[in-house]
Amino acid sequence: MGISPLQWPVLRQLRSGDRLGRGPAITSPTTRGLTSRNATADRVVQSVCPYCAVGCGQRVYVKDERVTQIEGDPDSPISRGRLCPKGSASEQLVNAPGRQMHVLYRAPRATEWQRLDRDEAIDMIAKRFVESRRNTWQELDDKGRRLRRTMGIASLGGATLDNEENYLIKKLFTAAGAIQIENQARI
């Protein structure tokens, strides 16, 4: 169980050139055996932080089809590699223990959720959309002016979505005659 005298701290400092004892001279074997998870990532993908509107650059590290870390992107002229506590925690947004990954359905008067196949759920939503639109269609107002709309379908949200997503939502709702679309920008 001998430790080589060469491993004595003072000698370590002299041998490694780490004279102030702040670098390799004081690194434990365990630490020396560690490798950054970023170094072993399969790929690094450039992204943008999803929280506030500053738009900080992010680098997303992926290994075995799993996000292992998200860090600031030093290339970004906006953020220069920095992230705030929320941006730094965004790996947990992807891997949060409480993240819900399945479609759930609550029937009228039910006290619990039930699982539902995703395709079936989208079919059910589409049917309800078309039916509510039919139930609540307004072709003309009381002065005979064209309205051609439904006031029976509303939507809230968009400030956390992509431009491409908002574009499809507005296009679909407008073509369907649903006008009550809103997002956080008005809150």
Place this chain on the structure above:
Amino acid sequence: MANADCIVLQGGNMAEAHPVGFQWVSEAKARGAKVIHVDPRFTRTSAVADRHIPLRAGSDVALLGGLINYVLTHDKWFKEYVVAYTNAATIVSEDFRDTEDLDGLFSGFDPETGKYDMTSWSYAAPKSEDGDGKVEGSDPSANDANSNTKETAPGDAHGSGGPALEHAEVLRDDTLQDPNTVFQILKRHYARYTPELVEELCGVSAADFDYLARAVTENSGRDRTTCFGYATGWTQHTLGAQFIRTAAVLQLLLGNVGRPGGGIMALRGHASIQGSTDIPTLFNLLPGYLPMPIAGQHDTLQDYLDGIASKKQKGYWANADAYFVSLMKSYFGDGATAENNWGFDYLPRLTGAHGTYQTTLAMLADEVEGFFVLGQNPAVGSANGRMQRLALPHLKWMVVRDLSLIESATWWKDSPEIASGEMRTEDIETEVFFMPAATHVEKAGTFTQTQRLLQWRHKALAPPEECQSDLDFFYQLGVRIRELVAESTDERDRPLLDMTWDYPLDEHGDPIPESVLREINGVQLTGPDAGRALSGYQELKADGSTACGCWIYSGVFADDVNMSARRTPQGGPGVSQHEWGWAWPADRRILYNRASADPDGKPWSERKKYIWWDEAQQRWVGDDVPDFPVDRAPHAKPDPEVGGPAAITGDDPFIMQSDGKGWLFAPKGLVDGPLPTHYEPQESPVDNALYTQQQSPTRIMYAREDNLGAPSYGSKGVEVFPYVFTTYRLTEHHTAGGMSRWLPYLSELQPEMFCEVSPALAAERGLEEGGWATIISPRAVIEARVLVTDRMTPLTVGGRTVHQVGLPYHWGVGDQAIVTGDAANDLIGITLDPNTQIQESKVGSCDVIAGRRPRDGAELELLDEYIRRAGVTPATDNQRLTDPEAETAALSAAEAEGDFAKPNPDDEPGGSRW
């Protein structure tokens, strides 16, 4: 901001809400810039500022108006800039009357409708041609709007350049001496906004005011620029748009618009909140700030286009027909034809405001069957949370798309109203679909950040399990809705069937996001290069030969290159860092940058050089894409009759405005007045010292039993809710918590709802640090941990001490999040800014008592007791015009009871921390 010499942060807490953006404020400060934080609370922003100036929440127009008055009376305005680039010299109609003349009202107010007829605010007519002195640009639709609809969001019913002026010419007096010039009107309007008034209304000391006034004026001019930064501390008020207008007037007077280190920065709070306004998920807009058509005003395509802009006015809005027709070609493809007015006949029509609060009321009236909630959490995040949650069981079905089971998904089993016994799960008929969403790294697409920069996110990996992006979900939903109506011959289904929905799909059958961005960018439809991606909005045509999903984004996919994905480190060597992402419009990084040069086209100074006229090349050149016709010489004077971009003179930097000038006075466009005027918030224990009129006369009110207001100054019962509260964000959480209260790290960093109170208020109410407080407004009772701190400064306002209570708003009641707590938004009532339909959530009245709130329904009894004691009814605060006699009567009655009108001896300066 990094280029500014002075930065005023007001209506926000940048260091905590936008910490990484704040590094640029720090950079400016390190180079010698002065940083001033004006806010009710002392925050980390204040801690690193040169000075923190506490003010009473909701009094910002009085302070900024005081600065305008200072600039005018001390002759500190930037003369060459103001005369050449703003409408200071423009002459306004003789019929205009100011709030100074009418005790708090502008001319044209109709007490019946609560709206202004804006005719008398118009520019005076050039008398040359028709000689009849008729007021130019009198707007027939203004009357129409009054008769037609209860509420609209008219600020957005026109393009962003405001409503049409009939043509480009206006009457001017370049000496600014004519009493009807904008400049003289401005002087008279703000003459009473003195340092004494600022002290009386805002609680800002004369010394603090002097410091602020000197800082901004000494750091403005040829050689120096001052910048303002704001957030929802300015927008969420009954006159929020006018808060920002006041800053705009000040910045124009100081010459701080269109120049490096100048401007007014909106510090927005969501990754793509700018994008969701540009490509709106908003009721009143189509992409690119084109309005949705309004029944009765826009019954024909021509009416609609005339409402946006006149072909004879100056600037780029004159081409709105090209932007609109190209949008319709993007939406409906071959289904948009000249015969059906390019699809205008397909569009649904508005009949008023259809915003989120009106929709909540419609739910309560059982008018809404289905509701989609997309990455938002209204059960926690919207004002009057109780009303929001009580509206949901009226739905037949709702779809919640989020990462976790947020309160807006689980309200039917764990809301506060289930706990109080007001709702029973077994009685709720609503079907709820929870659809799991993809995170930002599991899909590709663009966010538009707060300075209009689009940044492409690459997809890092596929979404897990059943999670999917909103792009995939809505694409699929659209496919299935179209299948369900595929056989329909009903004319109403025509738009759904004509809609272009044939996006190329990837190997999983999901639409390719680049193809959507390319559609937004626009393509040439006809001719030899049909199918080519357009290079910018100047290529758009009104004849159906181009398609473009959002004209201001045209160019983001120029030459079939995804410009938003540019990632040259640090944006490349140039000053404007153009090689990183893409800024709308046309990749301009500073808007209206023609104003960075003097009328001769020379930089105002070497230090603030940015865009200038190059005589040799006969072009505008510099460090950015010029925001101006690139070959229009500084002294060019085109014939104004040609209209549009061709009519812009060489000294019209504001190319989107119908007269090319920056508007000190807004002749149209804002429904609550052409000049910002101080009114008190909907709920305020303070008298409006300027006018009899207490609150904004045009605010949008909902006098209902479920939206009661605390009595204001001059009303009986004001002492029952004696404190002012304000709400705010913390660094470690995000809005209603959907993206933060489910994350272990963030939940640990900020685990519990709390309230910030001053030591004086804690002593007054027996509150203990770390203990519990119950906060009561006429809408709700909530509890919070107590944080006693000097960060809250009691202010002396109108001779009395006003205590303010700070409340973060991130928590909600439910079973699913790692951390839960009562929601501050439950305290807030719904009263809206008439321009924006945004609620007043930054200021309200409350009481605070020690201890936890009652439970199991007893909290409702406490609420009832407060309402009874204050004598609150739906009419409280909801009188449109203040009745001076009623106010006097209530005051003398209260004085006889000795309750509130007299200053409390305990509040003398010696007895408080002030």
